[in-house]
Amino acid sequence: MSKILIRGAKVLGGEPQDVLIDGGTIAEVGSGLSAEGAEVVEAAGKVLLPGLVDLHTHLREPGREDSETVLTGTRAAAAGGYTAVFAMANTFPVADTAGVVEQVWRLGREHGYCDVQPVGAVTVGLEGRKLAELGAMHESAAGVTVFSDDGKCVDDAVIMRRALEYVKAFGGVVAQHAQEPRLTEGAQMNEGVVSAELGLGGWPAVAEESVIARDVLLAEHVGSRVHICHLSTAGSVEIVRWAKSRGIDVTAEVTPHHLLLTDELVRTYNPVYKVNPPLRTERDVLALREALADGTIDIVATDHAPHPHEDKDCEWAAAAMGMVGLETALSVVQETMVDTGLLDWAAVADRMSFAPARIGRAAGHGRPVSAGEPANLTLVDTEYRGQVDPAGFASRSRNTPYEGRELPGRVTHTWLRGKATLVDGKLT
Numbered sequence: 082m083s084k085i086l087i088r089g090a091k092v093l094g095g096e097p098q099d100v101l102i103d104g105g106t107i108a109e110v111g112s113g114l115s116a117e118g119a120e121v122v123e124a125a126g127k128v129l130l131p132g133l134v135d136l137h138t139h140l141r142e143p144g145r146e147d148s149e150t151v152l153t154g155t156r157a158a159a160a161g162g163y164t165a166v167f168a169m170a171n172t173f174p175v176a177d178t179a180g181v182v183e184q185v186w187r188l189g190r191e192h193g194y195c196d197v198q199p200v201g202a203v204t205v206g207l208e209g210r211k212l213a214e215l216g217a218m219h220e221s222a223a224g225v226t227v228f229s230d231d232g233k234c235v236d237d238a239v240i241m242r243r244a245l246e247y248v249k250a251f252g253g254v255v256a257q258h259a260q261e262p263r264l265t266e267g268a269q270m271n272e273g274v275v276s277a278e279l280g281l282g283g284w285p286a287v288a289e290e291s292v293i294a295r296d297v298l299l300a301e302h303v304g305s306r307v308h309i310c311h312l313s314t315a316g317s318v319e320i321v322r323w324a325k326s327r328g329i330d331v332t333a334e335v336t337p338h339h340l341l342l343t344d345e346l347v348r349t350y351n352p353v354y355k356v357n358p359p360l361r362t363e364r365d366v367l368a369l370r371e372a373l374a375d376g377t378i379d380i381v382a383t384d385h386a387p388h389p390h391e392d393k394d395c396e397w398a399a400a401a402m403g404m405v406g407l408e409t410a411l412s413v414v415q416e417t418m419v420d421t422g423l424l425d426w427a428a429v430a431d432r433m434s435f436a437p438a439r440i441g442r443a444a445g446h447g448r449p450v451s452a453g454e455p456a457n458l459t460l461v462d463t464e465y466r467g468q469v470d471p472a473g474f475a476s477r478s479r480n481t482p483y484e485g486r487e488l489p490g491r492v493t494h495t496w497l498r499g500k501a502t503l504v505d506g507k508l509t
Contacts, residue, residue, distance in 0.1 A: 133163040284359045306330045340418070
């Protein structure tokens, strides 16, 4: 693998520096580095970040390859600046055995666009009745450390307690999709003024908040780690903030779409805005931004949820829930957090690389941009602004809520262990 000199990049948004990659490793960081024998990438004015890590991606394979595959999903990840993604377990068959998680892990290694770390199911078949093979999945070649029934809530308190006790033995974490099912029967959108005016079934904030409250108390009782998926309400923020003040080992994520979009968009009845958890109010959006800025919410995770055209281009009630997000996540974070002054680029690196890698124990990712570290990097043109065109997505699906919307920032290069997966905005 040849040498690469990234010249004049603002590392984590700081002063311009040169970064020399030799093989799969960062060889040197400094000013005026020699370009002898190296391919030069002119990066003046651009921001260099550690490769992004997504703790919450749906790759759909095996079983729903009409929506996404490991290949198309990891290409989308590379286009968005990601070098590692955690693939959720709600596939067909469900990733609840060592065999299935190893299949997903090996597909990621074969394709080589980013590292794929499977997330194991908490319960067999995501049915919430019996613990899945947590230990076997952890001891497999995939080395699973994160377990989630995402798409469904582990609503049985006894099962949740047992899962937390089990993963504690090897330092794993249970990632909870917080949704009390009885409180969301027939729900179509956030419960509030808009749902009342539209006559759509309401999805109350308490359906999320009550599960989070229970689970942080269970984690405290057991002395284990719990992670809250796609936190979406101001009340959830306060519960997590309280739990952290007590020393409970809880982490939480927010999606880009919950940082930007509100339930007012549902007035269009466009199913592209139908998502789980639902888009909330402006008050919730502002609380989520503040919580991400102050560290109450630890990370940004995409909840990249691809669906085929026919599953979204239909009437609202019949439409599938979910949005694609890997290729727009960094732009939305720039729009909502950086350009508003809430985060600088060093903090973005923490929320989108360092912290998710730490929570998921993604070896070699979320590392400093310094000599001797793996060359997992992404280069961003932060001055760019342009309209989102899903026709150019690498993802197999096009269900983005941002079509035609102008967003800032564009990932120009991504390197996975020194190998370029994206060059000048084009996948290799």
